[in-house]
Amino acid sequence: MLFASLVFFLLRRTTMNPLPRKVFYHQFGNQKRVPRPYRRRKTYLCYQLRPQDGPVTARGCLQNKVPGGLSGHGRHAEIRFIDKIRSLQRDSSQTFEITCYVTWSPCFTCAEELVAFVRDHPHVRLRLFASRLYFHWLRKYQEGLRLLHKSRIPVVIMNLPEFQNCWGEFVDNQDKPFQPWNKLETYSENINRRLQRILERSNEGNKTKKFHDQCEHWKNT
Numbered sequence: 163m164l165f166a167s168l169v170f171f172l173l174r175r176t177t178m179n180p181l182p183r184k185v186f187y188h189q190f191g192n193q194k195r196v197p198r199p200y201r202r203r204k205t206y207l208c209y210q211l212r213p214q215d216g217p218v219t220a221r222g223c224l225q226n227k228v229p230g231g232l233s234g235h236g237r238h239a240e241i242r243f244i245d246k247i248r249s250l251q252r253d254s255s256q257t258f259e260i261t262c263y264v265t266w267s268p269c270f271t272c273a274e275e276l277v278a279f280v281r282d283h284p285h286v287r288l289r290l291f292a293s294r295l296y297f298h299w300l301r302k303y304q305e306g307l308r309l310l311h312k313s314r315i316p317v318v319i320m321n322l323p324e325f326q327n328c329w330g331e332f333v334d335n336q337d338k339p340f341q342p343w344n345k346l347e348t349y350s351e352n353i354n355r356r357l358q359r360i361l362e363r364s365n366e367g368n369k370t371k372k373f374h375d376q377c378e379h380w381k382n383t
């Protein structure tokens with residue numbers, strides 16, 4: 163009886179509607195230009211949670227919630243993800259690993275919320291695999307990426323192995339292998355270079371600040 167309840171509990175926690183293959187290829191595609199037919203690429207966040215070295219106990223895919231209803235407020239997928247994990251009420255003394263695959267990297271506000279979540283849950287290890295960088299040319303979004311980076315939330319740009327893993331875990335793949343699109347790895351490497359440049363800028367900023375502080379110190383001595 164106890165075993166049956168446990169199986170039901172685990173199934174309930176781990177079952178989800180898998181992403182249709184077409185949706186995955188379109189939404190997770192890392193091409194610079196959206197392939198035809200044109201449809202907007204939205205935020206999808208697929209997560210899985212497991213105790214350290216244990217089997218997956220929860221997984222799901224979330225999208226942004228568009229404004230509507232009485233509150234009239236929309237909610238980004240990352241905030242819905244945090245709400246979801248908080249609602250699971252896990253054993254707070256156990257170490258959990260959470261892996262997220264996201265179509266777009268988080269905005270600054272979501273980055274701050276993710277950092278606050280990890281700060282409140284020291285036993286959670288969170289890592290993000292992102293297909294594309296969201297508004298990477300804007301300073302605020304760059305700051306969000308740097309904030310995650312220095313707050314023990316690694317952001318890694320998805321390449322072939324990550325697309326394959328995501329396909330295997332979250333897509334209604336009907337046992338078919340993932341079919342990489344043209345230049346997938348080149349696109350991924352370009353996006354990764356861009357991310358590294360953004361992350362390095364914080365070091366340069368720190369170096370400049372250190373130099374500035376040193377000058378101030380010399381001036382005052």
Ligand SMILES: [Zn+2]
Binds near residue numbers: 238268270
């Ligand atoms: Zn956001």
